[in-house]
Amino acid sequence: MASQSPFPTLPATIAWREDALYLLDQTRLPQESVVERVTTVEEVWRWIHELRVRGAPAIGVAAAYGLCVAMQPARQGTLGEFHAALKQHAAYLDSARPTAVNLSWGLKRLMRVAQRADAADAKALYELLVAEAVQIHEEDQAICAGIGEHGLSLIKPGCGVLTHCNAGALATTGLGTATAPLYMAHQKGIAFRVFADETRPLLQGARLTAYELQQAGLDVTLITDSMAASMMAQGLVNVVIVGTDRVAANGDFANKIGTLSVAIAARYYNIPFYVACPSSTLDLQTASGADIVIEERRDHEVTHLGGRGIAPPAIRVRNPAFDVTPHDLVTGFITERGVVEQPFEKNLAALFAAGGGAS
Ligand code: MRU
Numbered sequence: 001m002a003s004q005s006p007f008p009t010l011p012a013t014i015a016w017r018e019d020a021l022y023l024l025d026q027t028r029l030p031q032e033s034v035v036e037r038v039t040t041v042e043e044v045w046r047w048i049h050e051l052r053v054r055g056a057p058a059i060g061v062a063a064a065y066g067l068c069v070a071m072q073p074a075r076q077g078t079l080g081e082f083h084a085a086l087k088q089h090a091a092y093l094d095s096a097r098p099t100a101v102n103l104s105w106g107l108k109r110l111m112r113v114a115q116r117a118d119a120a121d122a123k124a125l126y127e128l129l130v131a132e133a134v135q136i137h138e139e140d141q142a143i144c145a146g147i148g149e150h151g152l153s154l155i156k157p158g159c160g161v162l163t164h165c166n167a168g169a170l171a172t173t174g175l176g177t178a179t180a181p182l183y184m185a186h187q188k189g190i191a192f193r194v195f196a197d198e199t200r201p202l203l204q205g206a207r208l209t210a211y212e213l214q215q216a217g218l219d220v221t222l223i224t225d226s227m228a229a230s231m232m233a234q235g236l237v238n239v240v241i242v243g244t245d246r247v248a249a250n251g252d253f254a255n256k257i258g259t260l261s262v263a264i265a266a267r268y269y270n271i272p273f274y275v276a277c278p279s280s281t282l283d284l285q286t287a288s289g290a291d292i293v294i295e296e297r298r299d300h301e302v303t304h305l306g307g308r309g310i311a312p313p314a315i316r317v318r319n320p321a322f323d324v325t326p327h328d329l330v331t332g333f334i335t336e337r338g339v340v341e342q343p344f345e346k347n348l349a350a351l352f353a354a355g356g357g358a359s
Pocket of ligand 1: 164178
């Protein structure tokens with residue numbers, strides 16, 4: 001399995017070698033690049049829950065390999081025991097985070113393989129699951145490349161692009177989703193500037209997006225979230241491209257908290273707003289954004305910064321990790337099959353209902 005990152009200076013976010021899962025700890029970037037071997041299902045759950053591996057596509061790939069790790073002890077048992085353990089471990093891993101549909105999508109793909117397989121024994125069934133996880137991993141890389149190709153024409157010479165959170169290489173196993181058109185434009189010698197929102201509370205924009213774009217030699221400027229509208233007002237932003245954790249059938253989508261404010265500001269300033277959407281993140285079973293479960297995380301992430309308290313003790317806090325942007329603020333979805341424009345309900349279904357989408 002190709003486990004090399006497209007960036008010589010960045011280790012692969014996820015690698016599977018000789019039946020072992022290796023993950024890059026994203027909570028330690030950009031100060032240190034630490035890859036660890038993850039050996040139990042509980043560890044995989046914690047890595048996903050604690051955002052050590054994060055970003056919707058990366059979560060899907062990690063969950064698929066994580067389920068293989070979980071099933072390793074069951075290789076010695078009967079097929080019946082294997083199926084029972086598989087169900088239990090998949091449900092457990094699925095509970096690690098609720099919003100990114102890629103988590104349940106990756107797990108369901110392995111469950112479907114197990115249901116349909118005619119394996120001679122538990123060991124043979126395990127090998128089929130590993131093969132499916134490797135396929136999910138390889139598909140993710142191809143999907144990122146497809147998004148890059150379809151989004152490339154949005155990156156014009158001299159333009160300013162704004163992005164929020166990290167929908168980059170670190171959030172996937174390839175070129176990223178929102179970043180794929182940027183990396184491809186850069187490779188083609190197109191000069192442009194990227195504004196990366198820092199993305200409070202966990203600073204994925206500052207720690208990860210600014211880092212990976214800078215490492216790859218792109219012209220990137222870090223701003224705080226509250227500066228995005230001001231950059232737009234100054235005419236410095238020509239297009240916004242963000243990632244997503246789940247796109248509902250009508251085109252409403254969930255992404256990192258703060259995306260909604262960016263979309264509203266972009267509409268006010270008449271700036272095109274695109275969502276990079278791999279088919280693994282499209283959930284046609286969810287009718288609208290109102291049905292998307294939004295993860296609420298610990299108060300500590302809001303009351304502390306870099307380990308230091310920044311708020312009065314016992315203050316009441318809200319910490320939704322994502323928000324939902326209504327589809328009418330979206331110019332288009334950049335998918336691996338093409339750019340989907342309004343009306344989204346009809347056009348997303350036409351492109352993905354048969355043989356595609358996460359559900
Ligand atoms: O909480 P995170 O860091 O997992 O949130 C990530 C995002 O919101 C990304 O924009 C999204 O997963 C798309 S990644 C290609």
